[in-house]
Amino acid sequence: MAQGPNYKVKFRRRREGKTNYYKRYTYVLNRTDRIVIRITNKHVIVQFMRLNPKGDITVSAAHSTELRKFGWKGDENNSSACYLTGYLAGMRAKKSGITKATADIGLFTPTVGARVFYALKGAIDSGVEIPIGDVQVSNDRIVGKHVAEYAKKIEQEDPEKYKRIFSRYILRGLDPKDLPSHFKDVLSSIKGEK
Template sequence: MAFKRKVLGKTDYGRRLRLLKSKDRRFIVRITNKGIIAQIAEYSVNGDRILATITDKALSKYGIELRGNNLQICYLVGYAAGVEAQKAGVETAVLDIGRKKFRKGGRIAACLKGITDSGVDIPHGEDVFPDKKRLNGSHLKNPVKLNEAVKNFKKLEEKA
């Protein structure tokens, strides 16, 4: 079966080709039913080379024991991906969201805000990010204190 991933709805080859032609590193965001995966990848003839990977489960390394794919976790995964990307020498990237649609103020936008706040330059519009109240978790029963979490990232970054 030719282009099996296209038939299964997993890959948009037109979008992928445009991303690869840009020759920029890609910030890949995939939201699953139970979590989130963020990666920094660059194109290679032998296959994409992954420079950094962070999942919601990996946040425990930074002292955050929560899992899931809500806005706060998405922001923190993006921030952690930015920290790891900078360790790998990545300063700029383009957003790769696969077959998902980008929604203003959504989980992918929260992840994008996290990586841009960490210092990685990714082209975006200013009005796409979630509201600060939602990022701080005012709509959640048990919100993560983002200021403390970001301080944990910075402390661990200084130790390394």
């Protein structure tokens, strides 16, 4: 570690790699509401935040575990779950009076096909205006068509591998080949929430 009279210790969260203070500064200057998306190893968290000098205020939020009450039986951090969580958070944000937001993806590096953009697409489809540029999001991946096709292929080639790979889906009572229709059912139940 550097030493000397001119050395200035960086902020703790910067040293830990948790906060990019330059990005944070630009959000403060914009004074707009933010949609904050965080993806963990198991879950997706989408929050709409409002800037406050004393600390950010969470206006509305959705967690991928909440999808279970709408009947979701798939994984809680795949592309479909990201979209549904973003859609749910967007609906709640609209009820709270948020119509426009800026995307805050934190320290995540934006890449083509990233799950962060599926959550943003869900929030946009719910009616919240979020500028994301020309990012392309595959509708087949949103509904889980790629998972269904892969499950069909693996089941024909190696039934044991199929049972091993999709054991959590089967345990929850969902045939992975039916994921697109299951997604549509869950989305319609989310849309029906008042």
